Amino acid sequence: MSIERTEKRLGAGLAAPALLWTGAFFVLPFAAMVWMSLGHLEGRTVVPGPDLGTYARIFTDPSLYKGIRVSLEITATVTVLSVLLAWPLAWIIATRVPARWRRLALLLAVLPFWTSYVVRSYSWALVLGEKGVIMNALTGLGILAEPVQILATRAATVIGFTHFFVMLLTLTIYSNLVQLSPNYARAAEDLGASRWQVIRLVILPLTLPGVMTGAFLTFVLCIGDYITPQILGGNNELSLPQLIMLQLGRRGDYPLASGLSVVLMVMVTLAYAACARWLKMERV
Amino acid sequence: MRYLSWAYLAVMFGFILLPVAVLVVFSFQDGRLPVPPFNGPTTEWYAKVLGDRDLMAALGNSMLVALLSSAVALALGFLAAAGFAQTRLPGGALMRGLIIAPMTVSYLIIGLGLLQMFNWAGVRPSLMATGIGHVVINLPLCFAILSAAIGAPQKSALKAARDLGAGEAQVLLLILAPMIAPSLAAAFFLSFTFSWDEFIIAFLLTRFDVTLPVEIWSMLRSGLSPETNAVGSLVFLVSVLLVVTLELALFRKASK
Amino acid sequence: MTADVEIRAVEHRFELFTALHRIDLSINAGEFVVLLGPSGCGKTTLLSLIGGFLTPSEGQILIGGRDMTHVGPKLRPTTTMFQDYALFPHMTLRDNVGFGLRMRGMARRARDAKAMEMLAMVGLDDKAGRKPHALSGGQRQRVALARALAAEPDVLLLDEPLGALDLKLRRQMQDELKSIQRRVGTTFIHVTHDQEEAMAIADRIVVMNAGKIEHCGTPEEVYLRPRTLFSANFMGELNRLPVRPDGSGVASPLGPLPVPPSEGILCLRPESVGLTGSFSLGRARLTEAAFFGAHHRCHFAPLSAPDMRLVAHLPQGSHPEIGAEVELFGRDPVILPEAA
Numbered sequence: 001m002s003i004e005r006t007e008k009r010l011g012a013g014l015a016a017p018a019l020l021w022t023g024a025f026f027v028l029p030f031a032a033m034v035w036m037s038l039g040h041l042e043g044r045t046v047v048p049g050p051d052l053g054t055y056a057r058i059f060t061d062p063s064l065y066k067g068i069r070v071s072l073e074i075t076a077t078v079t080v081l082s083v084l085l086a087w088p089l090a091w092i093i094a095t096r097v098p099a100r101w102r103r104l105a106l107l108l109a110v111l112p113f114w115t116s117y118v119v120r121s122y123s124w125a126l127v128l129g130e131k132g133v134i135m136n137a138l139t140g141l142g143i144l145a146e147p148v149q150i151l152a153t154r155a156a157t158v159i160g161f162t163h164f165f166v167m168l169l170t171l172t173i174y175s176n177l178v179q180l181s182p183n184y185a186r187a188a189e190d191l192g193a194s195r196w197q198v199i200r201l202v203i204l205p206l207t208l209p210g211v212m213t214g215a216f217l218t219f220v221l222c223i224g225d226y227i228t229p230q231i232l233g234g235n236n237e238l239s240l241p242q243l244i245m246l247q248l249g250r251r252g253d254y255p256l257a258s259g260l261s262v263v264l265m266v267m268v269t270l271a272y273a274a275c276a277r278w279l280k281m282e283r284v
Numbered sequence: 285m286r287y288l289s290w291a292y293l294a295v296m297f298g299f300i301l302l303p304v305a306v307l308v309v310f311s312f313q314d315g316r317l318p319v320p321p322f323n324g325p326t327t328e329w330y331a332k333v334l335g336d337r338d339l340m341a342a343l344g345n346s347m348l349v350a351l352l353s354s355a356v357a358l359a360l361g362f363l364a365a366a367g368f369a370q371t372r373l374p375g376g377a378l379m380r381g382l383i384i385a386p387m388t389v390s391y392l393i394i395g396l397g398l399l400q401m402f403n404w405a406g407v408r409p410s411l412m413a414t415g416i417g418h419v420v421i422n423l424p425l426c427f428a429i430l431s432a433a434i435g436a437p438q439k440s441a442l443k444a445a446r447d448l449g450a451g452e453a454q455v456l457l458l459i460l461a462p463m464i465a466p467s468l469a470a471a472f473f474l475s476f477t478f479s480w481d482e483f484i485i486a487f488l489l490t491r492f493d494v495t496l497p498v499e500i501w502s503m504l505r506s507g508l509s510p511e512t513n514a515v516g517s518l519v520f521l522v523s524v525l526l527v528v529t530l531e532l533a534l535f536r537k538a539s540k
Numbered sequence: 541m542t543a544d545v546e547i548r549a550v551e552h553r554f555e556l557f558t559a560l561h562r563i564d565l566s567i568n569a570g571e572f573v574v575l576l577g578p579s580g581c582g583k584t585t586l587l588s589l590i591g592g593f594l595t596p597s598e599g600q601i602l603i604g605g606r607d608m609t610h611v612g613p614k615l616r617p618t619t620t621m622f623q624d625y626a627l628f629p630h631m632t633l634r635d636n637v638g639f640g641l642r643m644r645g646m647a648r649r650a651r652d653a654k655a656m657e658m659l660a661m662v663g664l665d666d667k668a669g670r671k672p673h674a675l676s677g678g679q680r681q682r683v684a685l686a687r688a689l690a691a692e693p694d695v696l697l698l699d700e701p702l703g704a705l706d707l708k709l710r711r712q713m714q715d716e717l718k719s720i721q722r723r724v725g726t727t728f729i730h731v732t733h734d735q736e737e738a739m740a741i742a743d744r745i746v747v748m749n750a751g752k753i754e755h756c757g758t759p760e761e762v763y764l765r766p767r768t769l770f771s772a773n774f775m776g777e778l779n780r781l782p783v784r785p786d787g788s789g790v791a792s793p794l795g796p797l798p799v800p801p802s803e804g805i806l807c808l809r810p811e812s813v814g815l816t817g818s819f820s821l822g823r824a825r826l827t828e829a830a831f832f833g834a835h836h837r838c839h840f841a842p843l844s845a846p847d848m849r850l851v852a853h854l855p856q857g858s859h860p861e862i863g864a865e866v867e868l869f870g871r872d873p874v875i876l877p878e879a880a
Contacts, residue, residue, distance in 0.1 A: 021360055030397050116519045241392050
């Protein structure tokens with residue numbers, strides 16, 4: 001047997017456990033879910049398909065397809081808002097803050113990133129509630145006569161999400177910014193660019209990979225999250241993950257929950273296809 | 285421009301740190317509601333939390349699941365990364381893609397799929413099932429971090445070790461693992477945090493023995509309470525200590 | 541488009557150490573000057589000061605007679621070619637080269653025409669629509685040059701631009717830089733640590749060490765008549781003999797030598813030692829020889845000081861034999877005081 005073949009066997013042998021695990025506990029469950037989505041519920045028992053009844057229901061029942069729209073709207077708002085807020089933050093930390101304070105500033109800017117997801121949403125419920133800190137301050141200062149309801153509206157969900165994803169994007173954009181040679185900005189300035197032109201024409205385009213990586217992660221994590229809308233958004237309008245969990249709890253409607261999950265999966269895949277070009281963009 | 289920068293920095297720090305600050309401050313609330321006005325400090329809620337059996341049990345469960353699932357994910361990721369570094373495998377890109385794939389899928393979908401498969405197979409929801417799910421989400425992470433750490437210098441060191449007569453296990457344990465030790469630590473730490481914090485998979489795949497996020501979740505059902513603040517603050521404190529330790533231990537060393 | 545540069549008593553301190561100690565230097569308009577020295581000698585700091593990326597702690601910098609000490613890089617009549625080129629990876633070559641003109645508000649059509657002209661000068665006009673990552677190292681270097689020159693600077697600053705290229709390509713680019721500089725007439729100030737590169741391109745070489753100028757002169761002057769031991773050493777290989785005055789000549793380990801009396805180190809380049817010359821170094825035995833193409837590189841042990849080694853370049857046609865005893869001669873001797 002040739003040396004190359006021995007090496008290949010060895011390599012494949014080392015990779016095998018990981019592949020088997022992923023196959024058994026990721027691919028197989030996913031296939032099971034797709035198969036389940038092709039069945040339907042009669043009474044409390046699942047009748048195996050294949051039929052497309054579940055998908056027909058998802059795209060004709062307003063209470064279901066509205067969930068898709070709600071999720072997409074929230075996710076789009078959060079992604080755009082987070083990028084707009086995070087870019088200047090990352091840029092200020094990377095270029096304006098003196099070098100010795102930089103790591104500390106970054107650590108502070110993403111500190112709550114490391115706390116429990118459930119606790120973070122709960123904290124925002126504390127802050128945004130009718131008796132919470134913000135309403136107290138606003139009514140106390142006489143800016144508002146009456147507390148305004150934010151909690152249990154979409155605004156609360158968006159604020160909670162944006163809080164988390166600003167931190168995530170600050171991390172990805174910051175790491176992109178510090179990898180850029182300082183000579184890019186110097187060269188542009190040397191050739192007569194104003195400070196604003198340096199940012200707009202050179203630095204901003206060069207951070208697109210970091211922005212797109214962060215935006216894609218934001219999209220995936222945001223559209224599939226159940227906790228934040230459940231704790232902060234209430235039950236007035238349901239996002240897709242809330243709908244999925246509702247099917248499991250109420251009637252044990254596994255086919256519908258699976259069908260909605262497949263739809264969720266398709267949306268994430270489409271987002272990936274849209275971003276793939278940027279996620280792989282080579283840096284010169 | 286300079287003042288604008290500092291103002292923006294201050295506003296964003298305020299936005300980012302506000303909820304955590306409120307959480308911690310009102311965990312010391314002397315009263316039944318963690319909202320203003322602040323009635324003065326008390327540590328009674330912390331005492332209550334530390335005496336709460338369910339919470340402490342959940343904490344232990346979380347620790348167990350996080351440690352074991354991260355260890356398994358790290359081992360599998362390390363072997364796979366080493367395997368792909370050895371040689372070009374036929375269909376390598378496809379296999380890499382397969383290992384990485386769970387990273388781009390919502391946890392909800394992974395949890396739901398496992399729940400249904402376990403139902404079919406007659407496996408009861410348990411900490412074990414949760415741990416299996418956590419390995420699925422952390423394996424791609426470990427694989428990606430470790431693959432990135434194995435560059436040209438590591439590959440030639442592996443060749444040199446084999447040339448000098450080292451066996452495969454020796455090559456992996458004596459050469460590769462020490463060379464990428466910081467990345468191994470980082471991958472383990474990240475996996476641990478993600479597992480420690482993970483809610484939806486644990487929620488779907490546990491029933492009687494639950495993990496900490498699931499236990500906190502059930503506390504939320506009874507509304508706002510300084511006790512929840514106290515738990516949250518403790519969890520936050522632990523994470524911050526971990527992050528700061530890692531920062532000091534790993535990044536300082538790397539930057540020198 | 542060219543201007544002279546006047547550096548007056550410039551001193552530059554970073555937090556803990558002084559990078560430049562009171563430097564004075566005049567550079568004529570249209571001159572090709574090379575700042576040469578080992579890393580950390582202050583040559584890149586000096587270039588950054590001329591380019592406006594640093595402000596000197598003390599002293600003045602004049603370009604074309606105007607005081608530029610406190611003017612930013614944007615408003616200086618200088619452009620810099622960076623060591624890593626800093627080509628904008630998201631722009632085509634045409635847009636990279638036209639960037640300076642765009643900043644000046646030139647309309648697209650006009651600046652594209654000018655960019656194409658500059659790209660043609662460096663032989664890359666056929667690749668104008670490509671992006672930098674599609675180019676080889678040498679091509680990127682050419683684009684960086686075109687971009688810097690398109691802005692029509694009076695002074696072009698080059699920060700080790702050939703460092704990343706392999707030897708053969710470096711020699712070729714040296715010739716190209718030199719001929720382009722002659723054509724455009726712009727003042728070039730070029731930083732390098734490679735003394736052969738310096739000699740190949742410079743009108744004048746400024747040898748720097750530890751924040752000071754050691755020697756400033758034409759390549760011949762700096763190589764053949766170095767002013768300090770440091771620059772003599774840095775410019776190339778050297779045989780060093782400690783000498784002291786003795787009558788009308790000097791005393792050396794090889795015995796008395798008929799050179800003007802002086803105390804210090806007698807420096808002889810390997811090519812100034814051979815079988816003929818202006819004064820005898822006494823008899824020596826050949827211990828090692830290697831053929832280098834243009835010459836034989838030989839080690840000799842003088843009979844009067846058998847532990848010493850003299851390196852000599854003997855011509856191609858000579859057939860040195862190990863162990864042979866010959867009489868060695870020297871020429872072009874330089875005696876320099878030992879470094880303090």
